[in-house]
Amino acid sequence: MVTRERKSPNISEFMRYLATNEEVENGLPSLKQLSLDLGVSVASLREQLEVARALGLVEVKPRLGTRRKDYSFAPAIRQSLGYALALNNEHFRKYSELRNHVESAFWYEAVELLTEQDKNELQNLITRAFEKLQGARIQVPHEEHRQLHLTIFSRLENPFVTGILEAYWDAYENVGLNVFTGGYEYLQEVWQYHRAMVDAICEGKNEDGYNALIAHADLLYHRP
Amino acid sequence: MVTRERKSPNISEFMRYLATNEEVENGLPSLKQLSLDLGVSVASLREQLEVARALGLVEVKPRLGTRRKDYSFAPAIRQSLGYALALNNEHFRKYSELRNHVESAFWYEAVELLTEQDKNELQNLITRAFEKLQGARIQVPHEEHRQLHLTIFSRLENPFVTGILEAYWDAYENVGLNVFTGGYEYLQEVWQYHRAMVDAICEGKNEDGYNALIAHADLLYHRP
DNA sequence: ATACTCCGATTTATCTGATTAATCATAATT
DNA sequence: AATTATGATTAATCAGATAAATCGGAGTAT
Structure with a gap:
């Protein structure tokens, strides 16, 4: 026994x-x-x-x-994950695997719950991101990236799911990925997928959106 | 902005x-x-x-x-989740949703990694569970239930996934589900699914196992 | 030799009280 | 009206004293 x-x-x-x-x-x-x-x-x-x-x-x-304060799951994860990253940066990859699987597992439920207002917000984020990308002085649309993902899953109203996704972005910044990116073409490609995701959501083609999510996650996971 | x-x-x-x-x-x-x-x-x-x-x-x-100590993700979750449950027991349902999605999302990868030894261990757990269920003095095979699930996903070697799954069982006991069950027939049914899961794993029929996992999760989620 | 008990050293655990620093509401000043 | 002092409240930090827990090893009996 x-x-x-x-x-x-x-x-x-x-x-x-x-x-x-x-x-x-x-x-x-x-x-x-x-x-x-x-x-x-x-x-x-x-x-x-x-x-x-x-x-x-x-x-x-x-x-x-x-x-x-109102309950939030994210700080607990931040603390433990922050320590884990200090121990070994490779932990970020492991945590990314978790986060990617959570997003894909909740995709259909999450997008089904989005309101028209949410969808407008998603479109706005896409617009703002491409403005940053195509501006004379190109910027990394990091905040838009974060908001895009968090918005998609926000209507689940699941504090644990939300916490895992939020903590991911803190870790993301923690390891410096918000500034050091994989190059401009890479950024362009990522945001093409984002646009595809949002367009699919707004047209109710949830499976197309799912496929874009998966493809774009692969892209980031195997980042240079 | x-x-x-x-x-x-x-x-x-x-x-x-x-x-x-x-x-x-x-x-x-x-x-x-x-x-x-x-x-x-x-x-x-x-x-x-x-x-x-x-x-x-x-x-x-x-x-x-x-x-x-060696790094573990579970304690951080235990603390935050323990507080959340003290705030409101309904948080268990939300956390269960997370856990169920994590298990289903990692299913195929996880079972693919299992060794022969792992599969033997799973079979042993099934055997022990049914002994408890069919004994003169029937017992709830709680520890076997826990071990079964944790073993299936153990080879992912992902401390964050493991942590989420481990913490689930602590919460499970925390809210008293390990003793107050949904009745004998319910227990029997759950373990039929477990047996199906393990049999499917051992025969390489991963999709059958997946379906059993999903069905049995529904069963527990909508428990009386 | 083996198991058991006792003792002392080390370290954490807990508490008390004092001093310092931060913060905000209010009054005073410009 | 806006800005600036002021004072009250509370947390932040510290030092030090005492209690309690734990373990290693010495001693003892079997």
Whole structure:
């Protein structure tokens, strides 16, 4: 029998407090007060607080104290992935594989949920990107690239999917791909695919869009 | 122009130290020493240390001090997901959607990589599960269920994929699904699919296996 | 030799309290 | 009206003291 080692570092008292006390909206008590409430010293409390902050669960400033933020999955990934990249840049490739598979797996559901407004926004992003590409002083349309992908999957309203996709772009910038690109022809080609994707979406040809997504992901994965 | 708010809470000094100093193998300096090295107080250092521990990057014990652990993605997810579940149990459903899509998206690649030994292990798991199900005193083959899924995708050697799948099972237990099941017939049906999956894998009929995976995921997703 | 118990050294864990720095609301000033 | 001081509040950082945990090894019995 395989007795898997039980490693469940459950969430801290502070995080549980944060999750379960409704009255924490518009501000938590000061650290001094909280340390009394929870029965731990300020120093210990701060250790727990730091974890919550690293996970993006709270925002804390002098004078204003601690506020709970809306839940987001991305910061947790950022921290762990940021460390993994510092350990070894090859981890970016592995994470890209995950991200690419997530995008392709959710493609049909995601585009089915897009509104007309979303589709307009996608068209605008394409337009802006080509303006940057074809301008006298060519620029890398990085922000448009990011927004394009995130917008496509935004209507899933799945914080975990969103988090994975968001964290990808931070890692992308982290390893410097937003500036050092594979050359101009490469950029052109990538954005041809983007245009094809968006056109397909707007015409309801979801399978064509899917194929463009796959092809363009290959392109980026095997970037020079 | 969309000026996305720049929120990059980069990894801590301590985590960077942890990632980049090779000599930390077989033990970091004591906290007192490290606080001198890094030029911060022990209290501040402990705040950073606590984050690293929450992310599962280090193991720290009195007398032995701090040791770096092999990288794993799962703890970061566990923390954030554990909090999300404490906020709202419905988050489990959303996370399940992610996990199910990840499994289906990686299916073909994953099973292609399985060794004969892996396939034997899968068969063993099926055997053990049915023993539990058909025993005089029926048991829920939870551990076998977990191992089955993790084994199938283990050869991808992708720590991020693995992490997502591992964290799923912790959440699964977290919300109590490992004990409160949908009834005996339901369990039987699930494991019929598992058997079909493994048989298909062993016979190289990967598409049949894929279909079984999808069908059985639906079953669990729409569990009573 | 083997297993067990006890002891001491090391390190983390926790707490207290003091000082510094950041932040914002408000009042004062231009 | 806009800008600039001011003060109150809170987090940030630090130092140091005490407690608790853990392990290696010495000692002891079998």
